[in-house]
Amino acid sequence: MAKGEVTRKRILDIAQDAVLAKGFDATSIDEIVAGAEITKSGFFYHFRDKNALARAMIERHIEFEDQLFDDLSHRAAELADDPLQRALIWMKLLAELLDDMPGGHPGCVVATAVYQDRLFDQGVREANRRAVEGWRKRFRGMFAAAAAEYPPREAVDLDDLADALCAIIEGAIMISRAVGEPRVTARQVMTLRSYVKLLFSPKVS
Amino acid sequence: MAKGEVTRKRILDIAQDAVLAKGFDATSIDEIVAGAEITKSGFFYHFRDKNALARAMIERHIEFEDQLFDDLSHRAAELADDPLQRALIWMKLLAELLDDMPGGHPGCVVATAVYQDRLFDQGVREANRRAVEGWRKRFRGMFAAAAAEYPPREAVDLDDLADALCAIIEGAIMISRAVGEPRVTARQVMTLRSYVKLLFSPKVS
DNA sequence: CCCGAAACCACACCGTGGGTACAGCACCAT
DNA sequence: ATGGTGCTGTACCCACGGTGTGGTTTCGGG
Secondary structure, three states, rough: HHHHHHHHHHHHHHHHHHHHHHOOOOOOHHHHHHOOOOOHHHHHHOOOOOOHHHHHHHHHHHHHHHHHHHHHHHHHHOOOOHHHHHHHHHHHHHHHHHHOOOOOOOOOOOHHHHHHHHOOOOOHHHHHHHHHHHHHHHHHHHHHHHHHOOOOOOOOHHHHHHHHHHHHHHHHHHHHHHHOOOOHHHHHHHHHHHHHHHHOOOOOO | OHHHHHHHHHHHHHHHHHHHHHOOOOOHHHHHHHOOOOOOOHHHHOOOOHHHHHHHHHHHHHHHHHHHHHHHHHHHHOOOOHHHOOOHHHHHHHHHHHHHHOOOOOOOOHHHHHHOOOOOOHHHHHHHHHHHHHHHHHHHHHHHHHHHHHOOOOOOOHHHHHOOOOHHHHHHHHHHHOOOOOOHHHHHHHHHHHHHHHHOOOOOO
16 A cells, blocks of 8 residues: 555544544544644645545445445345345344444444535535435345335335435434433334334234 | 513524524524624623524424424324324324425434534533433323334334334434435335334234 | 655645623613 | 613634645655
């Protein structure tokens, strides 16, 4: 890795920690600069402004999370052939993962940016849109496979169901932070899992 | 109403308009001062800092929303005696209300504060915790009444179910803002409604 | 071994925004 | 007439994002 990329990565690492802990607005460039042991000029050499930093962070986060979700899918596929079972296992694995985070989910960079989106330019907003649409597509695929095998008991739009998973995760992170209960996020994933189970389980039990 | 209270209310009104339109951080005190036709000193006479303004706005918002939710409960109670039906009607009414907002839900003050630590102090965070706990209590009560009549098909913690409603609303607001689809919020309320319906409906259909 | 580009540093400076400090004035009630 | 309430006006401070310019180190390729 070239020297420039190392510094760039260090800046992103420092920034990510600070942003997840305190929010984007609360993280000053001076602070990042001090943490990464560079100068302000050095920072602006790598990122033309704070927007560029935000965009880079979001894109990196999407990449990381994609890999993590792919990993969960892979493990779920190993444990079951049935698409519904796979979806249920996937959600259980996610819940376990969330529960293992001692301080709760560190908070979503995307959500952070969404709630402060007036601070950011069009590029950041676009990055955010792509992130959410990526989740929607992924979750929809998972539920669509289940729906193909098991007719849902209630008429439900698959995009809505995918959004529900996304929404409940994001919402749970918010609640968990607001009330200071880290485990809320995992519990909410399990709550939605219970819905998926009910929705796709055969009518005659 | 005393002269001071009139001015105070005017400041809050102006601030609320600006904040709902552009977000809290994008709304400067100078701007509020200009809108309310007072001076900066006048502003700081009424609010010691921006935190005090935020706290006042959140408390006012909670009050407003409480009244709105009470109203929905009242209307639902008029339309049905059955607690499950009441809950379902309540959620439908909420969805309709959300759908009637042309630009989508303006965004939750509580959520923004969760993601901004420097901008808001401990007092604001406390107000937020109270808000979320208030929702939990309210929603739990609604679902508990339904659960008393109809044994849930799946084991579910009522606090979790209450949180799910709260989470899905907050999460949906985030998604709706990220992808620019105002109707997402209402659709998500309806999605959770479908869960509630399935969860509490009698086993033999 | 040297050159040139990439990767910084040092420093000075600007505008905006939150916030402070304090003196004073107008109005109203007692 | 007097004292509190509700402001105005002015001057000022600091943090932060951001710009600009000129200089210096580092390092790989010819």
